[in-house]
Amino acid sequence: MSRLLHVDDEDLLTLFQQGDACAYKAIYDKYWALLYRHARKMLQNDDEAKDVVQEVFTMFWAKAKDLAIKTPLAAFLYTSTRNRILDQVKHSKVKARYMASLKVEMAIEAAAPDSLVRERDLARRIEAEIQSLPPKMRAVFELSRKEHKTYKEISDYLNISDKTVKKQVNNALHILRTKLTSFLMFF
Structure with a gap:
């Protein structure tokens, strides 16, 4: 690991893509805190920021051999983090809309049996008054x-x-x- 302390990002990326796990660890150690601060600033939530950074590094690990990174490594990692945050925010909005509609639906369904009972009571009362x-x-x-x-x-x-x-x-x-x-x- 100490052999990679002074290796630049481009060489670290090349070593990592060739299967060097120590190069991945060096990239992780170098960028995790920076990406976390970036994600934390955008999300305003420690746990969500940690999750996003972990997902970025998990994707980075899983797709190492397939990645054709044409930008500097730092820019790639920041962009990946930002995109993951935007996906998460979009998903949260969809989830919030779904939950809101689900609550409305559940309220309607909960009210339905009660309203049916009231309707039957009213119908009986009207019929009794007619009689x-x-x-x-x-x-x-x-x-x-x-x-x-x-x-x-x-x-x-x-x-x-x-x-x-x-x-x-x-x-x-x-x-x-x-x-x-x-x-x-x-x-």
Whole structure:
């Protein structure tokens, strides 16, 4: 190792690419702290900075023989570190967007069973209130709202005037609104 202390970067890179592990160690020792400070400054996080530098050196080790470095070694390592940081930041943003959408989805799914229960309760309550209407009014209302018959069809079917049908439906709606208002406020 001491034999490589005064070897320049270009020769260290050549030795490393020829399989000299001591050359890799010399490069690592020379640049790790510099790259870490650079990554730490960009990321504002010690652990993430260490991880990025480690990933750069891991890539550097794994692809040693395939790398065709045309820039100075320091520039290559700084650029690799910066690119890895940018990838990480981009990934973090994607992850944050995914997590936000997942939280929204989970909130919707969590609310769904509760809202189904409330809807069923409301439907039962409405049906109970309809059943408590006076018989003639209930018959007119159910023909209008449940069977979707027109006022004319209801008047012909029940042998009453159109005005009576309209009045009965309006009265039924008024009674239902009054009785269900407090229940609906709860929802």
